[in-house]
Amino acid sequence: MLTNINDMLRDAKRERKAVGAFNVYNFDTIRGVAMAAKEAGDAPVIMAFGQKYLTNMSMKEVRSLTDAITGTDPDLPIALHLDHCSDPDLIREAMDAGFTSVMFDGSRLPYEENVRLTKAVCQMAHARGRSVEGELGSLAAGRSSEEGGAEDRERYTDPDQAAEFVKATGVDALAVSIGTVHGMYQGTPNIRIDILKEINEACRIPLVLHGGSGTPEKDLLACIENGIAKINMNTEISQAAVKAIRGVLAESPENDPPHLSSLSLASQEAVRGAAKRYIQLFRGELQ
Numbered sequence: 001m002l003t004n005i006n007d008m009l010r011d012a013k014r015e016r017k018a019v020g021a022f023n024v025y026n027f028d029t030i031r032g033v034a035m036a037a038k039e040a041g042d043a044p045v046i047m048a049f050g051q052k053y054l055t056n057m058s059m060k061e062v063r064s065l066t067d068a069i070t071g072t073d074p075d076l077p078i079a080l081h082l083d084h085c086s087d088p089d090l091i092r093e094a095m096d097a098g099f100t101s102v103m104f105d106g107s108r109l110p111y112e113e114n115v116r117l118t119k120a121v122c123q124m125a126h127a128r129g130r131s132v133e134g135e136l137g138s139l140a141a142g143r144s145s146e147e148g149g150a151e152d153r154e155r156y157t158d159p160d161q162a163a164e165f166v167k168a169t170g171v172d173a174l175a176v177s178i179g180t181v182h183g184m185y186q187g188t189p190n191i192r193i194d195i196l197k198e199i200n201e202a203c204r205i206p207l208v209l210h211g212g213s214g215t216p217e218k219d220l221l222a223c224i225e226n227g228i229a230k231i232n233m234n235t236e237i238s239q240a241a242v243k244a245i246r247g248v249l250a251e252s253p254e255n256d257p258p259h260l261s262s263l264s265l266a267s268q269e270a271v272r273g274a275a276k277r278y279i280q281l282f283r284g285e286l287q
Helices: 005-015 027-039 051-055 059-070 088-097 111-126 159-169 193-203 217-225 235-250 260-282
Strands: 019-023 045-050 078-085 101-104 131-136 173-176 207-209 228-233
Touching: 005 019, 005 078, 005 131, 005 228, 019 027, 019 078, 019 235, 019 260, 027 045, 027 059, 027 235, 027 260, 045 051, 045 059, 051 078, 059 078, 059 088, 078 088, 088 101, 088 111, 101 111, 111 131, 111 159, 131 159, 159 173, 159 193, 173 193, 193 207, 193 217, 217 228, 217 260, 228 235, 228 260, 235 260
Parallel strands: 019 045, 019 228, 045 078, 078 101, 101 131, 131 173, 173 207, 207 228
Antiparallel strands: none
16 A cells, blocks of 8 residues: 555654665566565565666656555555655656655755755645655765765764754655765764764654665664664665576576576565565564
8 A cells, every 4th residue: 555654654763663765666676675565564665766767767657566566455555755856846747656755855955945945845745645855964975876976975964954954844754964875885884873863852753864775783773763764775675686686697508598587586586585684674573
């Protein structure tokens, strides 16, 4: 059943859990994430489709595939979320296509412009019953990053400014910068839980951690304990699928390559396994 992020993130924050947001951009990723959520006990999950993946498929295609794969299962809560979008017109298009949640990413803009545009997106989305994630602060780009650019530099979220931003815009969730990176880390992660604690105390709404891939599990769990209710995973899930495909190819004779359907199944299984593990980790179900 498609829903927006509001209830699932509020519940997660109250219970000190987090909902996994997994990037999807083809049949294999959508099916793999859906299987993972179902096997994890109909766990709430967010299928995140980024603006940059419009070269892979349209938003209408993403919505249609999601409906076809989940069968509009009434027991499986799924938010179909437009991730990292800086274009209000594309946000409107996503809502027209049936996306239940959107992220306006104004993190590269001057603060006042970020506030103005995020507020406008909130007004547009809330009038249609959709939820909005905003972003304040910025993440650096790591290895294998699909989001952001090499010119991005880390800028920690200021707790006082975050409280002001939430009040001024009306966002339902806020993505914060506390030391994670887009992609995989090039050095040792330094996750600033102290900053997160201050943001959580100042804002009181569900907080979002981008750049979950490669972050040590102890740090992820500490983030969940301190207000993070949504964790974005992309690179690590993608790399699991690519590794599985390489394995099938390596085991096949050069003169008798595997059928494309075998590669698709391997990809789905890798996504399912990796996503399920993180769903369970974020829900406190792994010892």
